[in-house]
Amino acid sequence: MGGPYEMNLRDLSKFRDVFRGSIRNQIHHYQYINATENEKKDENFDLAEKTKLSIRKFSQVVYACQFEGHNDFKHVCHLINEHFRIEKHLEKWENDRSIDVAIGNVVRIGSIYINTGLEELNQTLPALIHTKQTIEQLELLATACQSKRAILLEGDICSRKSSLVIELARLTRHRLIVIPLHENFETSDLIGTWLPTTVNSRDNTLFDKIDKLFKQISKMLFLICMPLLNQKSNQHLFSNFQTIMQQRNCFISNDNQIINDRYENIQYEKEAMEEIKFLLEPLNKMVQMPNSVKILISCYTQQADYFILKLDA
Numbered sequence: 001m002g003g004p005y006e007m008n009l010r011d012l013s014k015f016r017d018v019f020r021g022s023i024r025n026q027i028h029h030y031q032y033i034n035a036t037e038n039e040k041k042d043e044n045f046d047l048a049e050k051t052k053l054s055i056r057k058f059s060q061v062v063y064a065c066q067f068e069g070h071n072d073f074k075h076v077c078h079l080i081n082e083h084f085r086i087e088k089h090l091e092k093w094e095n096d097r098s099i100d101v102a103i104g105n106v107v108r109i110g111s112i113y114i115n116t117g118l119e120e121l122n123q124t125l126p127a128l129i130h131t132k133q134t135i136e137q138l139e140l141l142a143t144a145c146q147s148k149r150a151i152l153l154e155g156d157i158c159s160r161k162s163s164l165v166i167e168l169a170r171l172t173r174h175r176l177i178v179i180p181l182h183e184n185f186e187t188s189d190l191i192g193t194w195l196p197t198t199v200n201s202r203d204n205t206l207f208d209k210i211d212k213l214f215k216q217i218s219k220m221l222f223l224i225c226m227p228l229l230n231q232k233s234n235q236h237l238f239s240n241f242q243t244i245m246q247q248r249n250c251f252i253s254n255d256n257q258i259i260n261d262r263y264e265n266i267q268y269e270k271e272a273m274e275e276i277k278f279l280l281e282p283l284n285k286m287v288q289m290p291n292s293v294k295i296l297i298s299c300y301t302q303q304a305d306y307f308i309l310k311l312d313a
Contacts, residue, residue: 011063022113023054053086054111060076096110101295105302109138114172116174117172119175213303225289277301
């Protein structure tokens with residue numbers, strides 16, 4: 001493993017950020033790890049013992065991941081585990097290599113929980129085969145991301161660095177922006193791709209995204225949701241959705257003239273998104289709705305909340 005490795009304040013600062021980013025969800029996760037067996041939370045919850053599980057995991061991210069070699073990584077993990085010993089029956093939960101995407105707004109990778117982004121689940125992008133090692137690496141990467149720090153992945157060519165980042169973005173439904181950098185890359189090339197904007201200029205990109213959101217919701221309701229509902233529910237859903245769309249598309253001024261300036265209709269846009277959220281909420285609780293539809297509904301609801309926040313800014 002080379003020369004002796006000394007702990008420093010920089011590493012302690014990293015550990016603090018990793019700890020702060022995930023400890024609350026970790027404690028909640030370990031408190032309910034026996035729920036599937038006992039149908040209740042762990043009443044004999046030992047906070048100190050379960051905290052060791054988190055410390056071991058976070059220490060792997062901060063210290064063990066600094067060593068590129070697999071054998072070195074495993075050796076450092078062994079040293080960490082020897083220092084922070086846990087009860088034998090807890091080891092099965094530490095080695096949990098599973099991914100749970102059943103909840104629309106949260107993804108669990110191992111014992112790490114990440115809030116999902118605003119993107120729809122990409123059905124065409126091929127996923128990685130989730131081996132135990134792949135899930136372990138995704139869990140470590142997710143833990144590092146929760147610290148909100150910049151992350152540098154180092155390794156040999158074709159060592160799955162890019163694949164892991166792409167897979168994490170796919171699982172958590174976050175947009176991945178790739179900036180190609182190489183040895184001949186100039187900073188001016190990157191700056192040149194950013195167009196300057198003026199204070200008085202108006203950008204309709206947000207309104208285009210809102211239009212796209214309503215089109216996606218319309219497609220989901222008519223093609224997926226309504227075939228699963230009875231006639232009475234369909235009539236209620238269709239009439240309410242039709243009313244929302246008519247009010248949104250036909251804003252009339254006091255002079256009975258159609259207002260062309262979208263910026264004067266911000267309040268109407270916000271009201272329409274609030275109403276569509278209220279319309280979608282009962283669908284998310286229906287038993288006949290498949291999990292994929294519930295994830296879509298959660299995604300669209302998050303997008304609506306985000307757009308409302310942007311319109312208020």
